Amino acid sequence: MADDSFSNTPSTLLDVARVAGVSPSTVSRILNGTARVSEVKRKAVLAAIEAMNFTPNQMAKNLKSGNSMTIGIVVQDISSPFFDETLRGVDDGLKDTGYTSVIVSGHWNADEEAERVQLLLARKVDGIILLSGRISDETVIKFSQRCPIVATGRAVRTESSIGFKIDNEYGAYLAVNHLIELGHRRIAYVAGPDNNNDAADRLKGYQRAIKEANIKLERGLIVEGDFHEASGLLAVNQLFETRQKFTAIFAANDLSAYGVRLGLYRKGIRVPEDISLVGFDDLPSSSYTAPPLTTVHQPLYDIGLLATNALLAIIQGKEIEAHVPPVELVVRETTRRLA
Structure with a gap:
């Protein structure tokens, strides 16, 4: 039964920690999926969250289901308009799905890129979209054994990974x-x-x-x-x-x-x-x-949307039916016949 002292006021993380008998930092780490704690403590925190109607109810539900409802996205240059257009496709693909995204940058450096993927894995993301990059196909496949990965700019394909590459x-x-x-x-x-x-x-x-x-x-x-x-x-x-x-x-x-x-x-x-x-x-x-x-x-936007739909299909165990749209020449005003 919920503690009456919290019936008329919003419960806080400190309240949950006190009722569960753990530290506030432990509650926070359990909620963001980075804590390594005993099952007893985890259940105590979940019980306190439910009993006290703690605000981040979605987090509690995610913990119960084993899903973080978070997608990790690795770009190479956040300031680049190239990635802006692709991310717009990713964002539209995630609309109304319940998933949120965490964006990190690899800065066209294989070691840094691998570190960013490791960071996302530590946050228990449900899947990763890798936009271009320098890490090898073998490394992508290795990481995909821990969580599904969709990569652009490469042609990988395993049970838990797929790549999309334009010509x-x-x-x-x-x-x-x-x-x-x-x-x-x-x-x-x-x-x-x-x-x-x-x-x-x-x-x-x-x-x-x-x-x-x-x-x-x-x-x-x-x-x-x-x-x-x-x-x-x-x-x-x-x-x-x-x-x-x-x-x-x-x-x-x-x-x-x-x-x-x-x-x-x-x-x-x-x-x-x-x-x-x-x-x-x-x-x-x-x-x-x-x-x-x-x-x-x-087709930058289309590739972002395609990658997102493919990742969600892998996560949900569905069949992937995806074809990369072809490139095409767009003739405007910077070319003319040689006189």
Whole structure:
């Protein structure tokens, strides 16, 4: 029976601790799923919560069911608009499901990324969505033995894990082939980081399009970047400092293309009248650059929604029926036929 002294006032965590005969910190750790306590103490806390009608009733229910109703999400750069769009899909996928999310960042560092996954596992999340990243497929599969994982940017598949990967090579091929069809033959490429799988695939797409068109591949036209705006700006400077001749630039992502656009502007070069430019990702802001950017549409929102639905299906023991939407070229105003 509940203590009458608490019948007319809201119970607090301290009240629960006193009735259960444990410390307040123990109650807190039991509620957030990080406590390692005896079954006797756990049951005492649950009984006190129920008897006193303690406010976080959902937490108590979760403890009873063995579910935290929490999904962990690992991104690589929280400030990136690339991840913003994917997270919007994740957020919509979690609506009306009762699940909440915990977002952490791996900062494109495999060790840090693994530590963040370990942190989420310690919080007893019901599943993890891994957005891109550097940890190996083998590590993803190992972690999935402890809780379900859905990963983007890779092609893993086990009973408790699944990956969704777009065709980056084909997307880059579309971009470069578009420029070739417009008459361009000297096409510079601002690449992504050399240790990134997406960047490696996009380089292959660039090379394939050049080869199929019987155009000589010139190493001087390929400049390494890092998927950030500054690298696009620096790439333009490098191309001019090394006196490369080109009529078009393909940037490995939209952010790099923004930097390229600024670099060309500072040199008095018009887009697309003097140089054509293509990006990759189709970020929301790419429709509003001056001029609007021709780019490869990557279904970022759809992938976030797809990943969430797949994770919930694994958690609920349901069959996963998921197909990654294809990439497609979006022609806007930064490309034109070579005169």
